[in-house]
Structure formats: C-alpha cells, structure tokens
Amino acid sequence: MSLLTVKGVSKHYNERIVALSDVSFAIEPGEFVVIIGSSGAGKSTLLRCINRIVEVTSGVVTFDGLDVGSLDKRELRKMRTKVGMIFQHYNLVNRLCVLENVLHGRLGYKSTWAGALGIYSEEEKAQALRVLRLVGLEEQVYQRCDQLSGGQKQRVGIARALLQDPKLLLCDEPISSLDPNASKVIMDYLKKINTELGITCLVNLHQVHIALAYAERIIGVKRGRVVYDGLTEHLTAETIHDIYGSEAGDLLLGSGGNHVG
Amino acid sequence: MSADYLIKKRSNTLKVLLGLGFLSLAAAFITQYDPVTGLISGLDAMRWVAANFYPNEQSLTRLPSIMNRLRETVLMSIAATTVAAFSATFFALLGAQTTKVNDALRLMSRSTAAFLRNIPAVAWAMILLFTFGQSSLTGFLALFFSTFGFLSRVFMETFDETTASSIEALTATGASYMQIIFQAVLPASLPQMISWMLYMVETNIRDATLLGILTGTGIGFSFALFYKSMNYHAASLVVIVIVVTILVIEYISNHIRRVIL
Ligand SMILES: Nc1ncnc2c1ncn2[C@@H]1O[C@H](COP(=O)(O)OP(=O)(O)O)[C@@H](O)[C@H]1O
Ligand SMILES: [Mg+2]
Numbered sequence: 001m002s003l004l005t006v007k008g009v010s011k012h013y014n015e016r017i018v019a020l021s022d023v024s025f026a027i028e029p030g031e032f033v034v035i036i037g038s039s040g041a042g043k044s045t046l047l048r049c050i051n052r053i054v055e056v057t058s059g060v061v062t063f064d065g066l067d068v069g070s071l072d073k074r075e076l077r078k079m080r081t082k083v084g085m086i087f088q089h090y091n092l093v094n095r096l097c098v099l100e101n102v103l104h105g106r107l108g109y110k111s112t113w114a115g116a117l118g119i120y121s122e123e124e125k126a127q128a129l130r131v132l133r134l135v136g137l138e139e140q141v142y143q144r145c146d147q148l149s150g151g152q153k154q155r156v157g158i159a160r161a162l163l164q165d166p167k168l169l170l171c172d173e174p175i176s177s178l179d180p181n182a183s184k185v186i187m188d189y190l191k192k193i194n195t196e197l198g199i200t201c202l203v204n205l206h207q208v209h210i211a212l213a214y215a216e217r218i219i220g221v222k223r224g225r226v227v228y229d230g231l232t233e234h235l236t237a238e239t240i241h242d243i244y245g246s247e248a249g250d251l252l253l254g255s256g257g258n259h260v261g
Numbered sequence: 262m263s264a265d266y267l268i269k270k271r272s273n274t275l276k277v278l279l280g281l282g283f284l285s286l287a288a289a290f291i292t293q294y295d296p297v298t299g300l301i302s303g304l305d306a307m308r309w310v311a312a313n314f315y316p317n318e319q320s321l322t323r324l325p326s327i328m329n330r331l332r333e334t335v336l337m338s339i340a341a342t343t344v345a346a347f348s349a350t351f352f353a354l355l356g357a358q359t360t361k362v363n364d365a366l367r368l369m370s371r372s373t374a375a376f377l378r379n380i381p382a383v384a385w386a387m388i389l390l391f392t393f394g395q396s397s398l399t400g401f402l403a404l405f406f407s408t409f410g411f412l413s414r415v416f417m418e419t420f421d422e423t424t425a426s427s428i429e430a431l432t433a434t435g436a437s438y439m440q441i442i443f444q445a446v447l448p449a450s451l452p453q454m455i456s457w458m459l460y461m462v463e464t465n466i467r468d469a470t471l472l473g474i475l476t477g478t479g480i481g482f483s484f485a486l487f488y489k490s491m492n493y494h495a496a497s498l499v500v501i502v503i504v505v506t507i508l509v510i511e512y513i514s515n516h517i518r519r520v521i522l
Contacts, residue, residue: 051433080435091430093445095452104444108435115436116443157430164434 001065002026003168003200004050009059011045011224019045020224023059029167032194032201034215036208038244042224043204047170050202051083052076064167081108084161084199088173090153092160094146098137101145101156102128105163124163131159135189151182158189162197169193171203175210187214208240316498323495327483327502334479335506337397338465341404346458349374349409353416359425360446362438370413377410382468386475395477403472404465412457419453420446452521459514466510470503 004027011020019042027033037043048054050061052068061068066079084105092101106124107115114120120128132138135155145153154174161169171190175183191214194201205211211218211232218235220228220243228239289296354360356370385403393399427445436444473481480503487496 053429053432077435077437080433083433085430085433087426087430089426091426093427093449096448104431104436105434107431107437107440107444110440112437112439115440118444160430160434170433 003029005062007060009049010057012057018224023226025229029200030198033217034203034205034211035219036205036211037221041221043221044172047172051080077108081164082167084164084166084169086157086161086171086174088176090157092145092156097142097144098156099141102159102163105160128163131162135159150178151185154186169199169201173204176206313493314497317494320494320498327499330480330483334469337401338462338469341401342408342458342461342465345405345408346412349412349416352413357417357420359428360420374410374413377406378414382407386472397478400472400476400478408461415457419450423449456518463510
C-alpha cells in the first residue's frame with residue numbers, strides 16, 4: 001500500500017490564483033522523491049496540502065491509510081506528528097536554544113500543558129541528544145539558535161523533524177538559503193536519513209542539478225500541474241526545458257548556483 | 262514616467278508645507294498671538310523662575326512627604342502598566358493575524374483596543390472622576406485603559422512580525438494552540454513586549470504626575486498643593502524630584518533593554 005496518495009488535488013487561493021490543478025501521484029514507503037519546478041509553480045502549496053497547513057479546494061490526500069481531509073482537529077494533530085517538515089528559512093524559535101527547538105518535535109505527543117510549559121521526560125531529552133549527535137550538533141546543544149550558521153540551523157530543523165519519529169519528511173526547498181557546501185551537507189543528511197532510517201522523503205527543490213544528483217524519482221510541476229513523474233534517468237533535457245521555460249539553459253549547463261560568475 | 266512621479270511628489274510636499282504655514286498664521290491671527298510678545302513674556306518667566314523657583318533650606322523639610330507621594334505615583338504607574346500588559350497580551354493574541362482564534366474575536370479585540378487607545382489618559386481621568394471621584398482608583402483606571410489600548414496594538418504587531426514562521430513549523434509538528442503560544446509566540450516576543458512595557462512605565466509616570474493634579478493623588482497633588490499655597494520653593498523641589506525620577510527610570514529601563522535584547 002502507498003504511504004501517501006494525492007488524488008485530483010486542486011488549490012485556488014482565490015478566483016484568479018490557481019496554485020494547483022488536478023494533481024495526482026502516489027509515494028511508496030522508503031522512496032526519495034524530488035519535486036522540481038520554477039518559483040511560483042506550486043511546490044510549497046503542494047507540500048502544505050499534504051499536512052493540511054493549506055486546505056485543498058478539491059481532491060483527496062491519503063496518508064498511511066487516513067483520509068487527511070476528513071480528520072478532526074485531534075486526529076489531524078496526531079497525523080501531523082508522523083509527518084516531519086523542513087523549511088527554507090528553518091522556522092526555528094531563534095531566541096530558544098538548540099535543545100529546546102529540537103524538543104518541539106515532541107509537542108504533538110504531549111498533553112497540552114506539559115507541552116506548553118516545556119516539561120519533557122528524561123527519555124525525551126535523551127532522544128533529543130541522540131538525534132543531535134546524528135546531525136553533528138552535539139557541541140551546540142545549549143547554544144541559542146540565532147548564533148548558528150544557516151547550515152547548522154537547518155540541521156536543527158532536521159533534528160526537530162526527526163524527534164517526531166516521522167514516517168514521511170516534507171522538505172520545502174531545504175537548501176535554497178544555503179551556500180553550496182552547506183547545501184551538500186544538508187542533502188547528504190537527508191539522503192542518509194532516507195537510506196539508514198528508512199524515512200520516506202518528499203523534497204521540493206528549485207535547483208535541477210541537485211535533484212538529478214540525489215533523486216531516484218522526480219516529479220516536475222509547472223503552473224500547478226504535474227508535467228513529469230518518473231525515474232530520474234528518464235528525465236530528458238526537453239522535459240526540463242518544458243518545466244523551467246527560459247531558465248532551463250542556465251540550470252542545466254552551469255549546474256545552477258555552483259558556478260561563480 | 263518616474264521623473265513625472267518625482268516632480269509630482271515634490272510639488273505635493275510643497276503644497277503641504279504651504280498649507281501648514283497658512284494654518285499657523287491663521288491660528289496666530291485668531292488667537293491674537295503675537296510671537297514677539299510671546300518671546301518677551303517667555304524671558305520674563307525665566308527671570309521669575311531664577312528669582313523664586315528654587316528649593317531653599319526650609320523646603321527640604323518637606324522632602325520625606327514628597328518622597329512618599331512620589332512612591333505612590335511610581336507604584337501606581339508600574340501597577341497600571343503591569344495589569345494592562347497582562348490583559349493586552351490576551352487581547353493581542355486574539356487580535357493578531359498569526360495567532361487569532363477566529364475572525365469575530367479578532368475584530369472584537371482590534372476594535373476594543375483601537376477605541377481605548379484613541380482616548381488619552383487625561384480624558385479617561387475626566388470621565389472617571391464622575392464615577393470614582395478624586396481617588397487613586399481614578400488615576401489607576403485612567404492609566405490602565407490608555408495603556409491597555411496602546412499595548413494591545415503594539416503586542417499584536419510584535420506577534421505578527423516575529424512569529425509567523427515558527428508558528429507554521431510548530432503547527433506542522435502537531436502542536437496545539439496553547440503549546441504554540443507558550444513555546445513559540447511568547448518566547449520570541451517577550452523581549453519586545455518587555456521593552457514596550459518599560460516605555461509605558463516611563464510614559465505613565467509622566468502622565469500620572471499630571472493626572473495627580475486632577476485626581477488629587479501622588480506627586481502631582483503635592484505640586485498643586487505647594488503651588489496654590491504659593492510655596493514656590495517646595496513646588497520647585499517637587500519638579501526637581503520628578504525630573505530626577507524620570508531620568509533614573511529611563512536609565513534603569515535602558516539598562517534592562519540592553520540586557521534582554
Ligand atoms: N497564501 C497565499 N495566498 C495567495 N496566493 C498564494 C499564497 N501562497 C502561494 N500563493 C500563490 O500560489 C502560487 C504557487 O505558489 P507556491 O506554492 O509558493 O509556489 P512555489 O513553492 O513553487 O514557488 C503562486 O502564484 C503564489 O503567488
Ligand atoms: Mg516555495
């Protein structure tokens with residue numbers, strides 16, 4: 001059974017802005033899938049429809065056998081604990097320390113007041129420290145997040161998502177604010193999480209050369225529609241041109257942001 | 262096109278300046294204010310101040326009672342600000358776009374805050390005098406209402422500015438509303454909120470002094486009393502005490518700001 005199916009999903013922000021129209025695909029457990037598309041294509045909206053941060057206009061999302069659209073508030077929170085999310089701008093609480101941010105990954109499992117007051121069990125703290133070791137931040141545990149580099153912040157974001165013990169990781173342009181070195185580090189961590197922990201990953205990327213390097217399967221989105229869905233090696237230059245329009249030349253030949261002008 | 266725009270903007274500025282010039286001439290004419298006489302009487306006033314308005318030895322014996330009144334004023338300002346800040350936090354959470362519960366409560370909270378904010382403390386005192394007479398309660402409530410309106414407004418802006426991204430992240434982990442408020446919104450906004458509170462304590466000590474003349478309490482009452490009994494030396498001592506207090510409070514709050522921001 002697929003871990004995630006998206007069937008006929010459309011999203012209209014208003015009468016004029018159609019962010020998604022009739023999007024369908026399925027993701028199998030353990031896959032590492034990259035969604036590519038130029039900015040404004042609808043990638044971020046698509047990821048947010050999966051955990052219902054954005055409500056779909058029509059269509060059905062099924063995650064782990066649950067019809068996401070039909071869940072009530074409580075059930076939705078429970079479902080969200082199984083879906084980690086990573087953001088372009090990290091979305092940390094910058095004034096809190098690394099450990100506190102990572103522990104936020106447990107909130108969905110806790111009673112309202114224990115969570116609100118930040119009361120965590122020893123087991124949860126130990127788990128947080130384990131995850132921080134996994135992403136190489138054992139030195140920064142008590143550092144405030146506004147003192148970290150971009151790459152370190154994104155690793156805190158990954159650690160927070162991992163602490164949810166998720167089945168699916170949604171990554172919305174995780175490397176778009178990072179330099180090439182930090183980008184590689186982050187992509188390698190995501191790949192490692194996928195292969196070693198067996199967590200399914202759905203990653204939005206703007207940069208096609210990185211998608212080609214890491215993805216097994218690519219979904220191409222253009223103006224809210226899926227225009228390609230298949231293995232990375234079957235993706236042709238023409239299709240990439242179609243997805244990106246006039247930008248495509250730069251993205252392919254110059255391997256994107258890596259070349260210094 | 263852009264040159265046109267700049268010319269238009271400049272001619273608009275000119276029109277506004279001409280308008281303001283005309284208004285002040287008209288006002289001077291209507292009130293029969295003569296700037297030359299104004300200047301001369303200002304000089305006369307200075308001469309009178311130098312001759313009479315300084316504390317002498319006898320007025321120093323009043324110092325203990327003045328300090329008592331001062332304490333009353335300062336404590337009332339702090340109490341009104343603190344109580345107002347707690348209520349404003351609650352209202353601002355309902356009123357901010359990122360933390361609203363629903364649109365009806367948001368509108369209710371915004372319009373209440375706007376209404377209260379637009380009535381200055383002195384006007385509140387005049388209204389409340391009818392109900393509570395000349396008492397500290399009148400002063401306290403007058404400060405409370407105006408502070409509450411102002412702090413609601415700036416807290417709303419603080420919440421909207423500082424927390425949208427981390428609210429999204431915590432929502433995605435499955436955290437509940439209360440958990441998000443206590444774990445993301447308040448930690449991120451607290452330094453700004455405290456800074457605004459300190460600002461209001463300063464403002465309120467100034468306002469409370471004036472209100473005291475109206476309500477017959479605090480340091481304002483001391484001043485009115487000495488002034489009416491033509492004890493100018495003691496009245497000048499009150500003024501000096503007020504100025505020193507305001508400077509000290511400003512110094513302390515700047516110091517606190519530096520530590521928390
Ligand atoms: N909250 C929103 N309200 C209105 N329009 C939006 C909103 N979010 C995104 N859009 C619009 O939806 C389209 C898709 O946006 P998005 O999903 O962010 O694309 P991508 O992530 O691929 O850049 C764009 O035209 C964008 O302007
Ligand atoms: Mg996006």
